[in-house]
Amino acid sequence: MKFHIPQKVNYIINELNRHGFEAYAVGGCVRDMVLGRTPQDWDITTSATPQEVKKIFRRTVDTGIEHGTVTVLIDKEHFEVTTYRIDGEYEDGRHPKQVSFTLSLKEDLKRRDFTINAMAYNEAEGFVDLFGGLEDIKAGLIRCVGSAEERFDEDALRILRAVRFSAQLGFDIEADTMRAIIAKAQKLEKISAERIREELSKLLLSEHTDRLRILYESGISKVILPEFDEMMKTAQNNIHHIYSVGEHTIKTVSEVASPRAARAFDEKERLILKWTMLLHDVEKPGSKSIGMDGQDHFYGHGEKGAKTARRILKRLKFDNYTLDRIEHLIKWHSYRFVLTPEGMRRAVSMIGKEHMELLFEVMRADISAKNPQMTEQMYHALELARRLYAEMLSRGDCVSLKELNLKGKDLIEAGLKPGKRIGKILNRLLEEVIERPELNDKEALMEIAKKIIAVEKLDDTSN
Numbered sequence: 404m405k406f407h408i409p410q411k412v413n414y415i416i417n418e419l420n421r422h423g424f425e426a427y428a429v430g431g432c433v434r435d436m437v438l439g440r441t442p443q444d445w446d447i448t449t450s451a452t453p454q455e456v457k458k459i460f461r462r463t464v465d466t467g468i469e470h471g472t473v474t475v476l477i478d479k480e481h482f483e484v485t486t487y488r489i490d491g492e493y494e495d496g497r498h499p500k501q502v503s504f505t506l507s508l509k510e511d512l513k514r515r516d517f518t519i520n521a522m523a524y525n526e527a528e529g530f531v532d533l534f535g536g537l538e539d540i541k542a543g544l545i546r547c548v549g550s551a552e553e554r555f556d557e558d559a560l561r562i563l564r565a566v567r568f569s570a571q572l573g574f575d576i577e578a579d580t581m582r583a584i585i586a587k588a589q590k591l592e593k594i595s596a597e598r599i600r601e602e603l604s605k606l607l608l609s610e611h612t613d614r615l616r617i618l619y620e621s622g623i624s625k626v627i628l629p630e631f632d633e634m635m636k637t638a639q640n641n642i643h644h645i646y647s648v649g650e651h652t653i654k655t656v657s658e659v660a661s662p663r664a665a666r667a668f669d670e671k672e673r674l675i676l677k678w679t680m681l682l683h684d685v686e687k688p689g690s691k692s693i694g695m696d697g698q699d700h701f702y703g704h705g706e707k708g709a710k711t712a713r714r715i716l717k718r719l720k721f722d723n724y725t726l727d728r729i730e731h732l733i734k735w736h737s738y739r740f741v742l743t744p745e746g747m748r749r750a751v752s753m754i755g756k757e758h759m760e761l762l763f764e765v766m767r768a769d770i771s772a773k774n775p776q777m778t779e780q781m782y783h784a785l786e787l788a789r790r791l792y793a794e795m796l797s798r799g800d801c802v803s804l805k806e807l808n809l810k811g812k813d814l815i816e817a818g819l820k821p822g823k824r825i826g827k828i829l830n831r832l833l834e835e836v837i838e839r840p841e842l843n844d845k846e847a848l849m850e851i852a853k854k855i856i857a858v859e860k861l862d863d864t865s866n
Contacts, residue, residue, distance in 0.1 A: 406433075406436045406437075406524055406530075408428055408432075408436075408445070408524070408526065409445065411477045411478075411480060411482065412428060412445045412447065412482065413526065414477065415447055415460070415475055415477070415482055415484065416428070416447060416525050416526075418459055418460070419447075419449050419451055419456070419459065419484075420525075420527065422451070422455075422459050424449050424450045424451035424455065425449060425450040425487075425508060426447055426448070426449040426450075426451070426484075426525065427447065427448055427449075427508070427523035427524055427525045427528075427531065428445055428446070428447060428523065428524050428525065429446050429447065429448040429511075429512075429522070429523045429524075430446050430448075430515065430520050430521075430522075431444065431446070431520055432444060432445045432446060433522040433523060433524045433530075434519045434520055434522060434536070434540070436524070437522070437536075437537060437540055438540065438572070444483075445482055446482075446483050446485065447482060447483065447484045447485070448484075448485050448486075448487060448508070448511055448523060449484055449485070449486060449487065450486070450487055450506050450508075451484075451486060452471075452486050452504055453465070453468045453471055453472070453473045453486055456473045456475070456484050456486070457473060460475045460476075462475070462476040462477075463475055463476065464476065464481075466483065467485075469502075470485070470488070470502050471485050471486035471487075471488045471502060471504060472484070472485045472486075473485075486504045487504060487505045487506065487507060487508060487510065487511035488502045488503065488504050488505060488511060488514070489502065489503050489504075489505050489510050489511075489514065490502050490514050490557065508523060508531065509533055512531075512533055512534065512548070513533070513534065513548055513549060514548075514557075515548055516547065516548065516554055516558070516561045516564060516565075517536075517539075517545055517546060517547055517548065517561075517564075517565070517568065518534045518535050518536040518538075518539045518546050518547075518548055519536045519539055519540055519545070519546075519568070519572075519574075520536070521533070521534050521536055521548050522536040522537065534548050534549075539574075539577070543572075543573065543574045543575060544574055544575055544576070544577045545565050545568050545569050545572075545574050545575070545576045545577060545580060546577040546579075546580050547561075547565075547577075547579075547580050547583070550583075551579055551580045551582075551583035551584075552583045552586065552587060554583075555583055555584070555587040555590065556587065556590070559587065559590035559591050559593055559594055560591075560594050560598055560602065562584050562587055562588060562590065562591055562623065563591060563594075563599065563602040563603075563623060563627070564602060565580060565584060566584075566606060566614055566617045566618060566621070566623065567602050567605050567606045567609070569611070569614050569617065570605075570606045570609035570610070570611045570612060570614035570615075571605065571606075571609040571610070571611070572611075573610065573611045576617070581621065584621045584623070585621050585622055588621055588622040588623045588625070588626055589622075589626055591623065591626045591627050592626055594627075596718060596719050596720045597719075597720050599627050599719060600719040600720060600721065603627075603628075603719075604674055604677075604678075607656060607674070607677035607678065607681060608670070608673060608674060608677060612653070612656045612657045612677070613653055613657055615631075615652075615653050615656065615681075616653060618631065619631060619632060619635045619649065628715070630682075630685050630711070630715060631649065631652075631681075633688040633689075634647075634648040634649040634652055634684060634685065634687065634688060635647060635648075635649030635650070636649070636688070637649070637687060637688040637691065638699070639651065639687075639699055640693075640697075640698055640699045641698045641699045641700070642698060642774065642777060643773050643774050643777050644773055644774055645773075645774045645775075646772065648684050648687045648688065651684065651772045651773070652680065652681060652683070652684055652772075654771070654772035655680040655683070655768045655769055655771065655772045656677055656680045656681055656768075658680075658767075658768040658771045658772065659676045659677060659679075659680045659764060659765065659767075659768035660672070660673045660676045660677070660764065660768075661768075663767075664764055664767070665763070665764070665767075665789070666760065666764075668761075668764070671725075672761060674725070675725060675728050675729055675732070675761065676732075676761060676764060676765065676768075678716070678725075678729050679728075679729050679732045679733055679736070679761075679765055680765065680768055680769075682708065682711075682712040682715060682716075682729065682733060683705075683708065683712075683732075683733050683736050683765065683769065684701075684704060684708065685708045685711050685712055685715070685733075686701075686703075686704045686705075686707035686708035686711050687701045687704045687708070689704075689707065689711075690702060690703055690704040690707060704737075705733060705734055705735065705736055705737045705738075706734055708733050708734075709730045709731070709733040709734035710730075712729060712730055712733050713726060713729075713730045716729060716730070728758070728761070731754075731755075731758055732758060732761055732762055732765050735754050735758070735762055736762070736765050736766065736769060737769075738750065738754070738762075739784075740784070740788040740791075742784060742787050742788060742791065743791070744791060744794070744795065744800075745837065745838060746791075747788065747791040747792055747795050748795060748800055748802050748837045748840070749837055751792065751795065751802045752802040752803060752833070752837055755803075756802070756803070759792060763785065763788070763789055763792075766785055767782075767785060770782060770785065798840065800840045801833070801836045801837070801840060801843040802837060803833070804829055804830070804833055806843075807829065807832060807833055807836065807843065807848070808843050808844060808845045808848060809829070809832060809845055809848035809849060809852065810829075811825045811826070811829060813845070813849065814828060814829075814852060817849065817852075817853075819856070828852055828855055828856070831855055832848050832851060832852060832855075835848075835851055836848075
């Protein structure tokens, strides 16, 4: 088996070989080459100690030297070079207390998480697969190296990584590995929120987000996202639904930002959309009621869900920008547009232009996972809303104070004192303009403002 590896990676390997040391590309980059994918990162493992690596290469950084890792800099690129090592006892369920260096590639590979990540390669010796990684790739399996329970005892994050790799690669989790996941899921309590967040985000951005179901079935979500368990348990006896809240959620996550979307979204937007769909119905279990029609209803779940989602996202240490966007989209995800030009202006004024394209996509994904016999009218209404929004943009209709052609300073120059009264007047003017866009003219707005002030004075006099 012959692969092509980048010239700079080859240079590092060859330089280490030239100085009498073994060296290989290792881990995920080898796996990706086998799969025909372009590796994003290149890791190199070697029999050379960190100090020996530093002597060979002119520019290095001690990124993790206590664990054997030195970063070699070539031009503007960084490559991690790690000494063959044997991990000591894991005391925190995440990191070994100490490591010892070894001259054995086999010892280094057998400490790794999964067989598909325990393969090595260099151009001189070829492909090194001591634990059946290639066979597991052909079979489409995620399997731990050696004892799955031991691997998960060493590093509990591997439990979640198994599901993430399953979602990214479309592989099944091997039976013994799955049994160990179920047995050890509680150990994820020891893992930091940041690492949980990163793994979940990678899973959500994967091609097989239906593997979210494994989180529930294995007991993982009970530990890291118990709200998802409640969603999976909540039925929706309603004419508009054919799935439980959880199954509906999984299908919307798979659908959002798909090729069927009206536009392409960048990775940041995709992440916001995926998390929005994962949590958009998070408060349906807590909002469920049975109506006079005998059907389940979930009144107020959008606003309640936005607040609950915010708590979950804060718990997972999300940045404020992402948190705010997701909360806002969840709050408005079930809004029903008044399908007139004025109705659209009012909606956009409340929701904000910056959220509209993402909100339309959230609504489309939400509809896609409802009862298909009931969705034709929903899709039609959404398409009309999109069209009204596009027409509103093309006309340049004013929907915010920022777009209003009269500012607070204009009212001050006209003799009003600074204060809350100015804000109230501007909001009154915005209401007028939303109703009649042609009024967004400075002189016309000033005339309206004067009338508002005159009426206020009359009211004050009569009181």
